[in-house]
Amino acid sequence: MKKLINDPKDVVVEAVAGFGAAHSDLVTVSLDPVFIARADAPVAGKVGIVSGGGSGHEPLHGGVVGFGMLDAAVPGPVFTSPTPDPILAATKAVDGGAGVLHIVKNYTGDVLNFETAADLALAEGIEVRSVIVDDDVAVKDSLYTAGRRGVAGTVLVEKLAGARAEAGGGLDEVADLATKVNERTRTMGVALTPCVVPHAGEPSFTLADDEIEIGIGIHGEPGRERIPLEPADRIVDRLLAPILEDLPYAPGERALVLVNGMGGTPQVELFIVFRRVAEALAERGIEVARSLVGNYTTSLEMQGVSITLLKLDDELIELWDAPVQTAALRWGR
Amino acid sequence: MKKLINDPKDVVVEAVAGFGAAHSDLVTVSLDPVFIARADAPVAGKVGIVSGGGSGHEPLHGGVVGFGMLDAAVPGPVFTSPTPDPILAATKAVDGGAGVLHIVKNYTGDVLNFETAADLALAEGIEVRSVIVDDDVAVKDSLYTAGRRGVAGTVLVEKLAGARAEAGGGLDEVADLATKVNERTRTMGVALTPCVVPHAGEPSFTLADDEIEIGIGIHGEPGRERIPLEPADRIVDRLLAPILEDLPYAPGERALVLVNGMGGTPQVELFIVFRRVAEALAERGIEVARSLVGNYTTSLEMQGVSITLLKLDDELIELWDAPVQTAALRWGR
Structure with missing residues (x-):
């Protein structure tokens, strides 16, 4: 460690x-x-x-x-x-x-x-x-x-x-x-690497060199399945499918997309993921009305990402745009 | 990779x-x-x-x-x-x-x-x-x-x-x-882990399980020395010493402290580092007038941190506080 x-x-x-x-x-x-x-x-x-x-x-x-x-x-x-x-x-x-x-x-x-x-x-x-x-x-x-x-x-x-x-x-x-x-919120994540809790001193789980965990929890809890590493776009599609199945969108509905880094993920990868999310939603006629890309809910140094969709309405958009002044989110004031 | x-x-x-x-x-x-x-x-x-x-x-x-x-x-x-x-x-x-x-x-x-x-x-x-x-x-x-x-x-x-x-x-x-x-700016960094450039597919250097590199470059270039891992406070003191030697501060002078994560460093570690920097500067009578803690200049997924001190004056403080509206820095507007 x-x-x-x-x-x-x-x-x-x-x-x-x-x-x-x-x-x-x-x-x-x-x-x-x-x-x-x-x-x-x-x-x-x-x-x-x-x-x-x-x-x-x-x-x-x-x-x-x-x-x-x-x-x-x-x-x-x-x-x-x-x-x-x-x-x-x-x-x-x-x-x-x-x-x-x-x-x-x-x-x-x-x-x-x-x-x-x-x-x-x-x-x-x-x-x-x-x-x-x-x-x-x-x-x-x-x-x-x-x-x-x-x-x-x-x-x-x-x-x-x-x-x-x-x-x-x-x-x-x-x-x-x-x-x-x-x-109105649904999330699904993927881990490429585990993380080490300081007082434990050892990784909470292990993944093979070519393996990723689909559906990982933010404490490294097991997800749905372990599969070999795939291109980012295909991983995004795997994460989006159960999100959209669980809360379907009609064409024209608006989503807030949160692409959340797990802590150790380079920022270029988060934006590569966001790019495909935006593209995949456009293919379904879903409007990305607001977005947030970065490390917001991490698991120490874990490499991976989660995708969150929030189904927006006018009330939620107005509240989202309202001023906020914190260390991690700050706008409008 | x-x-x-x-x-x-x-x-x-x-x-x-x-x-x-x-x-x-x-x-x-x-x-x-x-x-x-x-x-x-x-x-x-x-x-x-x-x-x-x-x-x-x-x-x-x-x-x-x-x-x-x-x-x-x-x-x-x-x-x-x-x-x-x-x-x-x-x-x-x-x-x-x-x-x-x-x-x-x-x-x-x-x-x-x-x-x-x-x-x-x-x-x-x-x-x-x-x-x-x-x-x-x-x-x-x-x-x-x-x-x-x-x-x-x-x-x-x-x-x-x-x-x-x-x-x-x-x-x-x-x-x-x-x-x-x-x-008026001086920086020194440390790496705990290397990073992998996508088109290379291999780490640009290797470190033993208990080893860190003092003075690392942001592309993984060699620094000053490799030493066994030490407590964070001691590492901070090692990074601060050459910074303060290169541009000494008189008691009462003001610094902007930037604690910069290299990409894969958990946020708790950045604040543990900042805590010691603030303490060590207080011991020398240097005022931490402004600060910034987070991932700003990263090296992909590298774990590590750099410490930057900028010697402030009234002009620089006024310019620092001026409004800024970017994805990574945003305040005052």
């Missing part, structure tokens, strides 16, 4: 401290318990939005804390859910009196710990609603999941719910919007 | 096509010859700024084309200089009548080809000035270089010269500012 770290047990705290120092205009960080909050939190009268989960997926979630998106992010140990304590602390820190939305990727540990934190928050008088993200069409149940996994589509849920909250939406309205986005 | 590509010979054209499709609000792309230009180029009366070089370092340079930064980027084949033709075409495309600045990383092929293009542009009546970037303190001469190599500091030169041009600076003024930034 070769990593630019000190002691494996200090990875998260040191990274969060560094993130806080680099982005002190946007966020404040707490190191005990560990969470990252908007510099101006709590925002009075605004619904607070908290997300979190195991570390190793950066910039998710700390990198999307700021105006127009998350109010707080709670990073657990690498690939391990945060406990209820820091989730509760973050929830209290961003409660501006209008309630708090928890956006939770669908993994058993995350769901349980966010639920406990929500109960504790309620006991302290903070109204909490939770929305579970489960956008991964690859598998029905998985290593750490009952039901589908929550993967890169999470960043879209967080952007759009954040915009609705910033525009003054109430707690139910923001939660319903998050649910709507999740219901 | 496992890569998300089709035919290795199509990597650059397909990636540029995909980039253009994803960022059509910011840029237009030409595929023959290959260059990327601001969507609103040429901007009448503004000095045009063109940079370029071998592909594989994305987001440099195409990702920083836009308002407040580059007017055009000319990507050559992977790790290979573009020929004079596309450089000339880009220069003509962005000439708004106030002359064009070429920002050139110091590699023999780039310097020669940009020089030829500048001569051809002059013959067509376009005034061109060229500034060579050579910020890498690692080695005096290198595999493809007479003198120091141009590496991650290039993004700082491009941002600040771009701001000066956007503010109405004349050609000499913009070129002198670029020269000033280069003179």
Whole structure:
């Protein structure tokens, strides 16, 4: 294992401290318990939005804390859910009196710990609603999941719910919007290489030199099948097929396309993938109305990519275009 | 070699096509010859700024084309200089009548080809000035270089010269500012893993399982020494020492710190590195007045990092804070 770290047990705290120092205009960080909050939190009268989960997926979630998106992010140990304590602390820190939305990727540990934190928050008088993200069409149940996994589509849920909250939406309205986005979002990924969790020190799985895993999870969980490496365009077609089968588009419908790098993928490859996605959707008469290409939900140094389609409507386009000011997404302000 | 590509010979054209499709609000792309230009180029009366070089370092340079930064980027084949033709075409495309600045990383092929293009542009009546970037303190001469190599500091030169041009600076003024930034910028990098150039199909060098290369070049050129892997904080100190020796800081002086990922480095590691840089500079009384942490000048999927310090003054801070609107850097507008 070769990593630019000190002691494996200090990875998260040191990274969060560094993130806080680099982005002190946007966020404040707490190191005990560990969470990252908007510099101006709590925002009075605004619904607070908290997300979190195991570390190793950066910039998710700390990198999307700021105006127009998350109010707080709670990073657990690498690939391990945060406990209820820091989730509760973050929830209290961003409660501006209008309630708090928890956006939770669908993994058993995350769901349980966010639920406990929500109960504790309620006991302290903070109204909490939770929305579970489960956008991964690859598998029905998985290593750490009952039901589908929550993967890169999470960043879209967080952007759009954040915009609705910033525009003054109430707690139910923001939660319903998050649910709507999740219901319209589908993702499928592929891995070329595994990644190494620092405290494990070994790859979580292995792939042969010419082998790729179709439908990989963001913790390296098994997908649908292992096949020999193919040209990028054919891999894109393999990922798009189950996405479009699961949520069909009529000609003329509009999609937001997210091509998400898993962490170790060169940027040229992400754009080669995007090129084919755009072409394949054009062939079906689907309009790529908005797009996002880059590393947003990573798996440490894994090489690979996921493709996400979100079925847009006028409301979602307006929310997407609304200003956002975070470390990883920033426009319009 | 496992890569998300089709035919290795199509990597650059397909990636540029995909980039253009994803960022059509910011840029237009030409595929023959290959260059990327601001969507609103040429901007009448503004000095045009063109940079370029071998592909594989994305987001440099195409990702920083836009308002407040580059007017055009000319990507050559992977790790290979573009020929004079596309450089000339880009220069003509962005000439708004106030002359064009070429920002050139110091590699023999780039310097020669940009020089030829500048001569051809002059013959067509376009005034061109060229500034060579050579910020890498690692080695005096290198595999493809007479003198120091141009590496991650290039993004700082491009941002600040771009701001000066956007503010109405004349050609000499913009070129002198670029020269000033280069003179105040120092970089040193480290590699944990090599990278594979698509048309070569093999790693350009090899490192043992516990070995790192201090002073690596962005094409995998040899650095100063190979040593066993050490804790991140110690590696940071090794990179900072020659930077600060080459351009000493008095206590109270201000630095812009760029922690640049080489492409395959997990984001947590970049922030662990930044944390130590900030700490080490604080120990010396140097103020981190601005910072930038992320993948800006990459070497495909290489794992590693470079540290850049730019000695700031009031003029440079004002130019840094000026609005910029590109795919990779975006703020203030």
